[in-house]
Amino acid sequence: MTTVEISTGPERPAHRVADFKPDLLQSSEHDLCPGCGHPVAWRLVLDALVELELSRRSILIAGHGCYTQMMRISDIDSLQCLHGRAPAVATGVKRMVPEATVVTLQGDGDMVSEGLHEVLHAASRGEKVTALLFNNGVFGDTGGHMTATTVLGQRTKTSLEGRDASVYGYPIDVARLLAQIEGAAYVARGAVNTPGMIARTKRMIRRALELQMAGAGFTFVEVLTMCPTGWFVPTLDGPEYLEDSMMETFGIGELKSPAPAG
Amino acid sequence: MTPRLLQGSGAIADAAILAGCRFFTGYPMLPFTELLEEMARKLPAAGGVCINAQSEIEAVNMALGAAATGARAATGSCGQGISLMQEGIAELALNQLPLVVFNMARGQQDYFQSTRGGGWGDYRTITLAPKDIPEAVAHTQLLFHLADRYRTPVILYGDYVIAHTSVGIEIEALDFGPLPPKDDWALDGTMSGTGRARQTWTWARGKPNTPGPGPSAAWESIAEKYAAIERSEQRFETYRSEDADILVVSFGTTSVFVDRVVDELREEGLAVGSFRPITLWPFPAEGLAEATHGCAHVLVYELNAGQMVDDVRMYAADRSVIRSIGGVSQDDSGMRQGDLLNADEVRQRVRQAVATPASARQ
Numbered sequence: 036m037t038t039v040e041i042s043t044g045p046e047r048p049a050h051r052v053a054d055f056k057p058d059l060l061q062s063s064e065h066d067l068c069p070g071c072g073h074p075v076a077w078r079l080v081l082d083a084l085v086e087l088e089l090s091r092r093s094i095l096i097a098g099h100g101c102y103t104q105m106m107r108i109s110d111i112d113s114l115q116c117l118h119g120r121a122p123a124v125a126t127g128v129k130r131m132v133p134e135a136t137v138v139t140l141q142g143d144g145d146m147v148s149e150g151l152h153e154v155l156h157a158a159s160r161g162e163k164v165t166a167l168l169f170n171n172g173v174f175g176d177t178g179g180h181m182t183a184t185t186v187l188g189q190r191t192k193t194s195l196e197g198r199d200a201s202v203y204g205y206p207i208d209v210a211r212l213l214a215q216i217e218g219a220a221y222v223a224r225g226a227v228n229t230p231g232m233i234a235r236t237k238r239m240i241r242r243a244l245e246l247q248m249a250g251a252g253f254t255f256v257e258v259l260t261m262c263p264t265g266w267f268v269p270t271l272d273g274p275e276y277l278e279d280s281m282m283e284t285f286g287i288g289e290l291k292s293p294a295p296a297g
Numbered sequence: 298m299t300p301r302l303l304q305g306s307g308a309i310a311d312a313a314i315l316a317g318c319r320f321f322t323g324y325p326m327l328p329f330t331e332l333l334e335e336m337a338r339k340l341p342a343a344g345g346v347c348i349n350a351q352s353e354i355e356a357v358n359m360a361l362g363a364a365a366t367g368a369r370a371a372t373g374s375c376g377q378g379i380s381l382m383q384e385g386i387a388e389l390a391l392n393q394l395p396l397v398v399f400n401m402a403r404g405q406q407d408y409f410q411s412t413r414g415g416g417w418g419d420y421r422t423i424t425l426a427p428k429d430i431p432e433a434v435a436h437t438q439l440l441f442h443l444a445d446r447y448r449t450p451v452i453l454y455g456d457y458v459i460a461h462t463s464v465g466i467e468i469e470a471l472d473f474g475p476l477p478p479k480d481d482w483a484l485d486g487t488m489s490g491t492g493r494a495r496q497t498w499t500w501a502r503g504k505p506n507t508p509g510p511g512p513s514a515a516w517e518s519i520a521e522k523y524a525a526i527e528r529s530e531q532r533f534e535t536y537r538s539e540d541a542d543i544l545v546v547s548f549g550t551t552s553v554f555v556d557r558v559v560d561e562l563r564e565e566g567l568a569v570g571s572f573r574p575i576t577l578w579p580f581p582a583e584g585l586a587e588a589t590h591g592c593a594h595v596l597v598y599e600l601n602a603g604q605m606v607d608d609v610r611m612y613a614a615d616r617s618v619i620r621s622i623g624g625v626s627q628d629d630s631g632m633r634q635g636d637l638l639n640a641d642e643v644r645q646r647v648r649q650a651v652a653t654p655a656s657a658r659q
Contacts, residue, residue: 059490062505090490096362106498108505111489114365115498117388120358123350127362127370128484130346131320135486153358156351 072260119150122157161218220252306331320363357385367483373399387416395444533581541570
């Protein structure tokens with residue numbers, strides 16, 4: 036057991052969480068709901084870009100959703116594209132600027148509902164980009180509607196009694212689909228509901244960015260994030276609810292990863 | 298240089314590469330297919346990238362991405378595939394991104410699609426309709442210039458005649474003058490982390506350190522840009538129209554047939570001339586008003602149910618003398634113009650229209 040010496044004061048003053056601001060943010064202000072997992076997930080991406088010294092060559096292609104706000108406040112050359120199309124747009128960008136670190140940011144409605152075609156084909160071409168899916172299982176921006184990843188039993192405004200497979204079908208596990216595609220070099224799914232899970236997810240994002248810059252192929256990280264507003268659960272219950280619903284359905288871990296060099 | 302025998306699609310590909318096109322993508326569909334094939338064969342050797350997309354929606358969005366980096370990019374299809382591209386074309390227009398779109402159309406039924414646009418928002422697409430391959434080669438180069446100059450998607454309205462016929466041609470680089478630099482908007486990642494990162498977004502709200510004008514002001518200024526283009530980029534050609542009582546208005550490759558008929562009917566003593574919009578948008582309003590001034594008959598020959606005739610009605614000096622003499626004309630394959638693309642047919646329709654009393658006119 037580690038003993039912490041507390042007879043003298045700390046070497047550094049304590050910080051409030053709100054005082055932390057990653058280098059690549061121009062502002063820490065946003066309009067996302069209390070309990071939303073997106074800012075935590077996006078911070079991991081910004082920290083990873085800074086740590087890997089990729090900030091001065093990064094380009095963000097953002098889709099349409101609550102996370103679009105992250106595009107607005109991030110100090111990254113950015114393009115806001117049409118719903119579902121980010122992997123196609125990123126293809127054109129990366130092919131013309133191969134030295135750039137190209138990151139796409141989409142939600143589950145954007146990537147899995149409207150844009151399944153684009154992400155599967157970008158993966159099949161082995162486009163050297165990092166595609167991020169912030170999956171909260173609902174259309175949060177529109178106010179809590181069913182997406183292609185809404186788990187069975189989840190209540191939304193368009194599945195009022197909970198998603199019933201006999202009426203609405205089953206959620207799509209896009210990470211599992213992508214892992215089967217030859218052009219996808221790295222496929223992983225993390226979450227941001229506990230500190231341990233956040234640390235693990237950050238390692239996944241770092242690995243994906245490193246592999247992109249090594250030219251390994253298409254890299255993909257799905258992050259399960261909380262949306263208490265869209266789920267109609269109390270804010271503080273979000274992390275536990277995520278564990279019981281989405282994590283239970285999809286699981287966490289690296290689905291595909293190249294063997295470490297050497 | 299000596300002329301080379303080239304198919305239209307190959308000549309357009311050469312012209313595009315000569316103009317600096319470095320990204321091309323498309324989804325195969327006749328009669329656009331050969332242009333995609335030519336670019337797939339020639340572009341990599343020129344240091345560019347050609348991608349066979351898996352849908353027209355994917356194609357236009359890939360091209361949007363390439364254009365956003367400042368590279369000269371192009372895509373294309375025929376009218377049916379360009380229907381799918383409308384979401385991207387509107388997005389390019391409102392993001393103020395340049396792109397050349399080749400519509401190797403199956404006929405003349407895409408006039409509204411090209412000139413009115415199928416996407417959302419207050420935008421227009423400059424549309425050039427060449428009458429033959431040499432003009433298509435010049436227009437291709439001009440379109441890359443206009444797209445960059447105005448930062449807008451532009452359309453080449455070709456067809457199967459231009460795509461599939463061959464001519465002996467020398468392709469020379471055309472110089473249209475200097476263009477503004479792209480540094481302030483082209484995304485390459487180099488402004489990331491400097492506190493002044495760039496942003497391309499139709500809402501134009503900018504970032505905290507560099508606030509944008511927001512959607513309302515941005516879209517108003519884009520509308521003003523299109524109004525300026527409408528004033529300055531009208532192009533047209535007239536043939537024997539100075540003393541004409543009868544003016545035949547047509548666009549694209551059908552105009553070649555019309556001009557031949559004009560010569561023949563002139564020999565018969567009819568005072569016929571022709572007017573050809575080269576830019577379908579902006580429609581050559583002033584040129585048409587002047588050319589139709591004093592004409593007893595303005596006959597619109599287009600191979601569709603009547604699309605360009607709307608613009609002719611809007612701008613002709615006297616609306617009461619306008620009459621459609623074209624019609625829907627498709628061959629059984631669905632790929633080409635049908636029986637109406639025929640000089641005998643044009644001649645007969647002009648004679649018939651001129652003989653019809655004014656009271657019987659449409």
